[in-house]
Amino acid sequence: MSSSEGDQNVGTRWPEVGLAAFLMVLAVLVISDSIRVGTGWADDGPRSGYFPFYVGSLLLLSSGWIFLTRLMRWSRDRAVFAERSQLALVLAVLVPMCVYVGLIYPLGIYLPSALLIAYFMKRYGGYRWPAFMSVSVAVPLVFFAVFERWFLVPLPKGPIERLLGL
């Protein structure tokens, strides 16, 4: 999304065309796999690709239509997707979220949760350490009590929980 008219705003046309293209790629995946498993009839009725083939075709038609109409209106399309500062805020949440999910794999859910809460409170709330430390420790503990003890639903655990023998 490198091209934008105003310096402050990002237009909708790149996201629109990009999303439509993404849906078209998915549609092609659906159609090609439907053809692989067979779209016709077998002895026992319609084959596996019979229904998905139509679904994929309709998806290709509708996203292709969006793609083409957007391209045709390309130079006239001045609608704003979001301001740059807004997108920066969105990324400021999205990136820590991805890091968080990535950390759950090796570390279990409790430690990354505490880190995420502490990071947000310090970075965006400007809290000092007594406040963010207490909240970020208390919340995972509450979840532990509710899920593992009360409802007996196990959550992902890592080396630290193992050390503590939980």
Add this chain to the structure above:
Amino acid sequence: MEELGNLWHGFAVAATLPNLGFMLIGITLGVLIGVLPGLGGANGVAILLPLTFSMNPTSAIIMLSCIYWGALFGGAITSILFNIPGEPWSVATTFDGFPMAQQGKAAQALTAAFTSSFVGALFAVLLITFLAPLLAKFALKFGPAEYFAVQLLTFCSFVGMSKEPPAKTIASMMLGFALAAVGLDNVTGQLRMTYGVPELLKGFDFLIAVIGLFGIGEILLTMEEGLAFKGRSARISPAVVWQTWKEIARHWRTFLRSVAVGCWMGITPGGATPASFMSYGMARRFSKDPQAFGKGEIQGVIAPETAAHAAGTSALLPMLTLGIPGSPTAAVLLGGLLIWGLQPGPMLFVEQKDFVWGLIASMYLGNLVGLIVVLTTVPFWAAILRVPFSVIAPVIIVVCAIGAYTVHSAMFDVAMMLVFGVLGYLFKKLKYPLAPMVLALVLGDMAEASFRQAMLGSQGSLSVFWSNPLVGTITALALTLLVWPLWGGAQNLVRAREARHSGAAG
């Protein structure tokens, strides 16, 4: 009058002490979900669904449906006090609710909103009580062709009634169907669209999609708006409640109109959000003083709240009788029923009488409990909203991640939740409707199965959908709804041409 006997029996099931307790927990959790940004009816129920697996189905569905009622109530609190719609269906409530709060009439606005919600829900439950058994009896005659026709009707009405461009509605819906088809094909046992990825064998779970699309997507949207919540506080006294009740009783016409709009939009899958806007628009059009709307007119609170609650409640009617949910939240509840081994549809009314009537009775009780809870606890909820977003946002992200993980105890699902979150954000920003995608994801397998069975019966000829008057009528109705936007577009075209001609002549 068989229904009344059944209902009475249902009350005996629902009004036990543990079930009343679950109702109270459900309502409280629901209001909390409705108040917090990023958590709403659909993903709130989805996150809490795994917690109920160990409960008996009746108690579980009572608690989950009460979460839903609670969320419907809770949306009004943020709209009126903070001008932030906690839920999409309470956007219309902000138009007049927030001005009322600014004029110091927050307590009146809240009382009017809660009471309207209650009235809307009450009429919708009455409708369910008397219409559901009839519809279920009627639906017993349905074969696969009829089922597919009804599903076609559901999806066509999305295309026809949605405000979004039809191409985007269809794309969103087909994406849902495509995702539903991924994984093992139950009929032939073949793998579809997995492309060798073992995690895709079991397909995409709609609960993950709902948590990502509505939860993470909503957080990203809220982030964009900035982080500050500034609002009014309110305390509701019994005197104000009494006074407001006397005042809003004069607007019974608005109530009736809004109930009608809401029930209609709930049964056809228009949903609560369009119902609230339509009802607000109608209240303004029929009002003697349309200028007062938007400046703190109490009818502007009554109309959208009544309609939203009526729609939200009546969305359960097609879910219970036909197995076709009228809203994303109803879809999640349907998913819950399937997990407990209850197949929604007409047979439910024959085989699971206790369950069905217990649920219906709990709708009466739950909404009454809800009304009392919200009227008495408003200051508490307003205080929660003062907790800064920098604390609430990460906690909600953690809740969503836990919710996504507990569905199948799979980390892959947590990663998928993020993907769906980004997709939800893009869809909302680019005005693709989300509801058709969720419903298609839920109903995909069912729709495919009934389509295949119908095709099998007719040896692959589409004429089976016109083979008898019943299925023919439903199919015709579906196709009419599908081409409805074309008719509107053609009218606009003709009108524009006429305008141009008259302009040229004059």
